[in-house]
Amino acid sequence: MYINRTLLLLLAIAVVFIPTAQEWVISGGTAWYRPYLIWLVIIALAWWNQRKSYGDDL
Amino acid sequence: MTFSVGELLVGMLTYLGVLFAVGSLADRGKLPARLLEHPAVYVLSLGVIAGGLAIYGASQLAFHYGYGFLLYYAGISTMLLLSPLVMFPVMRICRIYQLSSLADLLTFRFRSPWVGAAVTLTMLAAVLPLLALQVQVVSDGIHLMSGDRPGGGDAWHDHDTLAVVFCALVATFTVFFGTRRLKPEERHEGLVAAIAFESLVKLVGMLALGLYAVYQVFDGFSGLNTWLAHHDQVVAMLDTPLRRDSAHALLLVFFAGAVTMPHMFHMAFSEAPDGPRLRTASWGLSSYLLLLSLPILPITWAGLELDGQLPQVYAALALGLDTGSRGIAITAYLAGMSAASAVIIVSTLALANMCLKHLVLPVLLRGQTGLEATSNIYSQLNWLRALLTGAIILAGYLFSRRTLGSEQLVDLGMTAFIGTLQFLPGLLATLYWPRANRYGLAAGLAAGFTTWYLLLVIPLLTGSEPALHGLLTTWFGGDDSRWTAAAIGSLGINICLFVLATVLTRTSAEESASAEICSMDDLVRPMRRSLGLASPGEFRERLAGVLGANAANAEVDRALKDLRLPAEESRPYALRQLRDRIEANLSGLLGPTVAYDIMQRCVPWQLDAPQASEDISMIERRLDSEYRSFTGLAADLDNLRRYHRETLRDLPIGVFSLGKDGEILMWNRSMEETTGVASEDIVGSYLSSLPEAWSSMLSAFAESQKFAEHKLHLPEPSSRGRWISLHKAAVESSSGISEDQVIVVEDLTDYEILEQELMHNERLASIGRLAAGVAHEIGNPITGIACLAQNLEVEEDMEAIPEAANEILKQTNRVTRIVETLVNFSHAGSTNVDPATLQAMNLADCVDEAVHLLQLDRSAKPVRFDNRCDREQLVLAESQRLLQVFVNLLGNARDASDRNGLITVEAQPVQNQLHISVTDEGSGIPEAIQGQVFEPFFTTKEPGEGTGLGLALVYSILETLGGRITVTSPVKQQRGTRFLVSLSSASYGEEYP
Known part of the structure; x- marks a missing residue:
């Protein structure tokens, strides 16, 4: 099975940081946009990850 | 502020008219190809996943569960982000074997028509609530816009005629743009363009509503912050669901829905222009969903601030109606209608295809009636699909009439998502568990769907408490967690029985072969089997018996064209490819079960032929196409393989290898120069395809017991001839049995x-x-x-x-x-x-x-x-x-x-x-x-x-x-x-x- 290594690394990072991120979101009070900031970071990482992949590996 | 029925009808007709126009222009090639092929169009078409639940239901979720509403978007986005694990392999299989639905995929993997029928029926049951939700979104929108309010007595049902009109128009659109093209490799350009357009309408509408809520209701973001500062209970409610265990279960539900939902599967895999676009979608669709969800909280809070008469689920509609803004009201109405129509169109199309391939055609072809009696199979398939489309939309409408009202909108959506969650074990087993078999799948599905039906569907239809309500409340901590209970309960039972039944029963050889193809863990080892056919003409003759002469000719021609093979092709290797291609094309047309049956009946593999060995050239091609994805040791091994292959290919002495059945498996460059026969022309053929002198000499040597022949003279008309020395050795297979032979051809002419x-x-x-x-x-x-x-x-x-x-x-x-x-x-x-x-x-x-x-x-x-x-x-x-x-x-x-x-x-x-x-x-x-x-x-x-x-x-x-x-x-x-x-x-x- 050929799993993208960067993806595995990101998953590992996500597992480590999820509790911290969750606390950060909850403690935001009126800063309701905090989940979206995390989401944006994830999208940026996904874009970066797919950008360096090339070829037809599907 | 209200709208008359006439105004709403005009609005609906205008919107659907624009949708028809977009679809029609794309279908006729009037829209620029650059636009249609742009990755953004594919990403927007995947926005079909955001149906009525995302536009209206999300407000209710946000109202009750705060940030919990984001689980809907986060689950889908997570699946896209993790697409290399699930979506890429599924797309690979679907592209190669022309599979267009989950039923196709599971039937292909578990090799049973019963699996296809069971998956189709359960999928129908699971998706009906989703269709009902979309119909209800439109129906409720019409009522609310025309001034009816929930609990308004008979008036609430007076405008259902408009909902029927809507369903009829959507059915027409589906038939018009979704069922006309039968060839699986052809995309429905019109459908894709129309769905992408609908996603754009949704997005623009929601962003407009969000901005209106922030700037008109709260006087800007500072006003919104001030309002939040004065409403502590609202801020406190934002954190509510994240402190509950149900978050993970719901995340899983929406995660699975991104692949198991038929409309998402159809748009992601059947209408995908090519593989790399899916990679773009991994971040593109997440971005789209982020933008779509961004206005939900402001809209929900605006609904609270306005404190109107409308249910919280329709906060978006209330924004315009309660502030008296006709433009905003129409925007919200169109956003809901675009979301609903997109889901209905694509879901219905996907379900109609599944019903046709797994319920109708197996019966028709098994009974030897119907299709084969006439020559135009394509026309009949079109008609059948149109009828099925209409029937499914009607079923969705009737189901919506059975439900209890707008307060059940979210329940409908959650019921559908948890229903399709039951296919997740089968899907993952297809990719990652080669041992899994059809009995396990059937047992798991039966148990999972029964649990789902008892816990969600019966309460939805009757309003009663779910079975084992007390026990579930104790386990899952409260009435609000009924979705979690249903999701975890049904999926848990499903997985347990799946595993148990698989372990207790035997996996058939057919299933194992398919599992090898589907499994990402195993290197696929295609076998060279004998067909006993000599030309594409024989394919035509044999298929004509089932498909009719015209369709048989059309399918053989199409497969030849796909493979770029000449009509007089006779190489066994090419004919094997042709058979696989025809089966794949028929699979796209008639479903994998029927296609498999037809090919087994008309063009069966020869069972009495010598035991086939591995198809080396096929393995090489696959490794070549996937070499970029190799990393670490696999990449090193691949490099080593390439090095050895190049060494063999560039050896200054002729080398070729022969299979046990006499098929040429390898032909190096020196052989090309010596014989004048190119590798691509001879690999996959028998020695008899070579020029006469070479053929007789090499065949005699291959069949002889001698391991060497020295200085054989090969007459050539244009020269004094050639002097050749031959040596051979047996090639042992991985099992240690000598099967193939490698022959070294030394050209001694110059020396001589x-x-x-x-x-x-x-x-x-x-x-x-x-x-x-x-x-x-x-x-x-x-x-x-x-x-x-x-x-x-x-x-x-x-x-x-x-x-x-x-x-x-x-x-x-x-x-x-x-x-x-x-x-x-x-x-x-x-x-x-x-x-x-x-x-x-x-x-x-x-x-x-x-x-x-x-x-x-x-x-x-x-x-x-x-x-x-x-x-x-x-x-x-x-x-x-x-x-x-x-x-x-x-x-x-x-x-x-x-x-x-x-x-x-x-x-x-x-x-x-x-x-x-x-x-x-x-x-x-x-x-x-x-x-x-x-x-x-x-x-x-x-x-x-x-x-x-x-x-x-x-x-x-x-x-x-x-x-x-x-x-x-x-x-x-x-x-x-x-x-x-x-x-x-x-x-x-x-x-x-």
């Missing part, structure tokens, strides 16, 4: 031509050395003739004249014999001997003639030749070449002998051979160089005295005559050399060879 030229030079040198002797030898009789002629001039005695003439004739004959001997020697030609020219010849005469020739050389030292051969002994040889052998052997012996030395030639019969020895009394050959004396250019003579080719020529000639030669030295008293020649003995009157 060079050798002949050198031999010719050696002969010319010999003739040159003999020339002086010949002149002398001819001079004597000529002098005699001249004297006799002078005497005749003056001869008067008539009786003496005939005597003189007779003497002249004798002398002339002597000259003729000398000349003939020389000409014979010079015309010996190449060392190769045609077996047909071998004949019995007198050994002693041949030795005499050789001695006679050597004695013509006056410059040579005088020696004594003693021919002791029996005058009756005959050998099987070719006269001129045997003469050359003795001239060279005796010449060498003379050179090695002292003056007046004795050279003896003797012959002894040994069984059916003659052992002829040529012995001299010379200085002998040192033992150290005895092994080299037959090598070309090896000589112990002074430079200029010998070419070093004499004994090499002897060796070569004897090899072609089927003889042998050995050397012994010293022979006697540390002197002398003996060459022992072995040749077959012969007798007159017998046929040779």
Whole structure:
């Protein structure tokens, strides 16, 4: 099975940081946009990850 | 503020008219191809996943569960972000085998028509609530816009006619743009463009509503912050669901829905233009969902602030209606309608395809009725699909009438998502569990769906408490967690029974073969099986029996075109590919079950053929296409494979390998140059496809027990032909059994031509050395003739004249014999001997003639030749070449002998051979160089005295005559050399060879 290594690394990072991120979101009070900031970071990482992949590996 | 029914109808017709226009323009190619092929269009088309639940239901979720509403978007986004784990493999299989739905995929993997039927039926049951939700979104929107309010009595149901009109129009759109193209590889450009357009409408609408909420209701973001600061309970509610265990379960539900929902599956895999677009979607769709969800909280809070009469679920609609903004109200109405219509269109299309392929066609084709009776199968399929589309939309509408009202909007959506969650174990097992079998899948689905039905569907339809309500409340912590209970409960039971039933039952060979194809853990090892067909024409004949002549021709032509194969293709390898391609194309058209059945019935694999071995070229092609995805050790192994392949390919000697069935598996570059046959033209064929001369030579060698053949002559019309040496070895398979063979083809032509030229030079040198002797030898009789002629001039005695003439004739004959001997020697030609020219010849005469020739050389030292051969002994040889052998052997012996030395030639019969020895009394050959004396250019003579080719020529000639030669030295008293020649003995009157 050929799993993208960067993806595995990101998953590992996500597992480590999820509790911290969750606390950060909850403690935001009126800063309701905090989940979206995390989401944006994830999208940026996904874009970066797919950008360096090339070829037809599907 | 309200809208009249007429206004709403006009709005609906206008919107759907624009949708038709977009679809129609795209279908007719009026929209720029660059636009339609842009990744953004594909990403927007995937926005179909955001249906009525995302537009309206999300507000209710946000109201009750705060940030919990984001789980809907986060689950879908997570699946896209993790697409290399699930979506990429699914897309790979779907693209190769033309699978267009989850039912296709599971049927393909578990190889049972019952699986297809079961998945289709359960999918229908699971998706009906989702269709009902979309119908209800539109229906409720019409009611609310026209001023009806929930609980308004009969008036609430008065405007359902508009909902029916909406359903009818959407059904028409689906039939018009979704069912007309049957070829699986063709995208529905119009459908994709229309769905992308709808996603754009949703997004723009929601962003507009969000901005309106922030700036009109709260006076900007600072106003919103102030409002939040004064509403602590709202801020506190934001964190509510994240503190509950249900978050993970719901995340899983939406995660699975991104693949198991039929509309998402259809847009992601069936309508995907190519693979890399899915990679773009991994971040593109996440971005889209982020933007779509961004306005949800402001809209929800605006609904709270306005405190209108509308249910919280319709906060978006309330924004315009309660503030009196017609534009905003219409925007919210259109956003909801676009979301609902997109889901209905694509879901219905996907479900209609599934019903057609897995419920209708298997029955029709099994009963041998219907389709095959007529020639136009495509038209009938269109009609069937249109009917099914209408029926499914009608079912969705009727289901929506059975539900209890707008408060159940979210329940409908959650019921559908948790229903399709039941396919997740099957899907993951398809990719990652080769041992899984159909019994496990069926048991898991049955148990999971029963649980789902008891816990969610019955309460949804009847309003009653779910079964085991008390127990579930205790386990999952409250009434709000009923979705979690249903999701975890049904999925848990599903997985347990799936595993249990799989472990207890046997996985069939068919399933194992499919599992190998689907599993990402195993390297697919395609096998070379025999078809027993010789041409695409035979495919046409056999398929015509089921598909009709026209459809059979069309499908074979399409597959040939896809594979870029000529119509007269006959290579087994290509015909195997053709069969697979036709099955894949039929799978897209009729479903994998029917396609598999048809191909098994019409073009079955030959079971009595030799056991097939692995399809090496197919494995190579697959590895080549996937090499970029290899990392670490796999990449190193792949590099090593490439290195070895290139080494083999560029070897300066011809190499090819043959399968057990005689199919050519590999053909290197040197073989291409030697035979003039390109690798791509011959790989996958039998040896009989080669030019006749090559075919017969290689076939005979491949079938023989010999492991080597030396210097075979291959006639070629345009040249002197080729000389080929062949060697072969068995190739052991991974199981250790010898199956294939590798054959090395050594082209000796250049070497042979060079050798002949050198031999010719050696002969010319010999003739040159003999020339002086010949002149002398001819001079004597000529002098005699001249004297006799002078005497005749003056001869008067008539009786003496005939005597003189007779003497002249004798002398002339002597000259003729000398000349003939020389000409014979010079015309010996190449060392190769045609077996047909071998004949019995007198050994002693041949030795005499050789001695006679050597004695013509006056410059040579005088020696004594003693021919002791029996005058009756005959050998099987070719006269001129045997003469050359003795001239060279005796010449060498003379050179090695002292003056007046004795050279003896003797012959002894040994069984059916003659052992002829040529012995001299010379200085002998040192033992150290005895092994080299037959090598070309090896000589112990002074430079200029010998070419070093004499004994090499002897060796070569004897090899072609089927003889042998050995050397012994010293022979006697540390002197002398003996060459022992072995040749077959012969007798007159017998046929040779």
